[in-house]
Amino acid sequence: MSSSPNTLFFRIETVHDVSSARRKGLMLAMDMGFQTADATKIAVVISELGRNIVSYAGKGTITVLSQAGDNSRKYIKIIADDRGPGIKNLNQVLDGGYTTSGGMGLGVSGSRKLMDEFNIRTGEGEGTTITALKWL
Amino acid sequence: MYFSGIQKLDNLLLVSVPRDLVDDEVIQLRRDVLQAIRQFKSQIVLLDFSQVDICDSFFGRFIYGTSQMTKLMGAKVIISGLQxxxxxxxxxxxxxxxxxxxxxxLDDALELTSRMFKRNGKLGGADADNEAMPDDDDKVLAK
Incomplete structure (x- = not known):
């Protein structure tokens, strides 16, 4: 992991990487002043998106950006990026309950509910980039 | 590092779920729980989550799966301490x-299980479960 004051960067290949990323994301959110429930949501979104990278793409990255300056509204942005197969049935995935990995199918749909802004860029064979933001 | 915090208390199995378990440790914990149920002939498994501060969908599946598996062994899971x-x-x-x-x-869990055993001598079938369950106000996620 490398980091600057406002950025945490994680290479994601195993569930251990996911565990480390979510723990550090939780600490960052708490340090920024997020309430515990919101910090927990940020950590869980990192976990869900990280798990998807491990399950579907094998490897990828998660970047956690924080805007914590005095003059602008604070936020945390999570960017989960992989070069895997992409999401084929995006609408079903967004509806929730759809899975091809044996999970609960809540990763993407649930993460969207936990965050304030949520964007997906994906295409078959083109990988997936999910950007999720939570305002303080 | 995985540490199996499983304790036997009479007919109960108290499982203190550690935080930050990774997937293979979660699966190992479940296997340890099932083995302990058989070994001690436990009727109730208290899964205490007071140390857990991040619970993703994999963990949720662990809770639900453990509950179902425990049921098939004739025992019952009660979860406590969710933050x-x-x-x-x-x-x-x-x-x-x-x-x-x-x-x-945990206090509520022990009180509940004590009531369950007091009423029934031993934990019985579905009727016994329902009679001994707390009022709705006492439940956290129970349906």
Whole structure:
């Protein structure tokens, strides 16, 4: 992991990487002043998106950006990026309950509910980039 | 590092779930629980989550799966100690864990199980479960 004051960067290949990323994301959110429930949501979104990278793409990255300056509204942005197969049935995935990995199918749909802004860029064979933001 | 915090208390199995378990440790914990149920002939398994501050969908599946497997062994899972932030996150994520009974903390869990045994001598079937369950106000995620 490398980091600057406002950025945490994680290479994601195993569930251990996911565990480390979510723990550090939780600490960052708490340090920024997020309430515990919101910090927990940020950590869980990192976990869900990280798990998807491990399950579907094998490897990828998660970047956690924080805007914590005095003059602008604070936020945390999570960017989960992989070069895997992409999401084929995006609408079903967004509806929730759809899975091809044996999970609960809540990763993407649930993460969207936990965050304030949520964007997906994906295409078959083109990988997936999910950007999720939570305002303080 | 995985540490199996499983204790036998009479007919109960008290399982203190550590935080930050990774997937293979979660699966190992479940296997240890099932083995302990058989070894001690436990009738109730208290899964205490008071140390857990991040609960994602994999973890939710662990709770639900453990509850189902325990049922097939003739025992019952009660979960306790879920933190407010964890509960809010789980429910908003979509994990409502139907059929899994919960109490607020370990004290409530011990009181409940004590009542269950007092009424029934031993934990009986579904009727015994229902009679001994706490009022709705006492439940956290129970359906």
């Amino acid at each position: 407010d932030a964890v509960i809010e996150t789980m429910v908003e994520l979509g994990m409502t864990l139907p059929d899994v009974d919960a109490v607020l903390d």
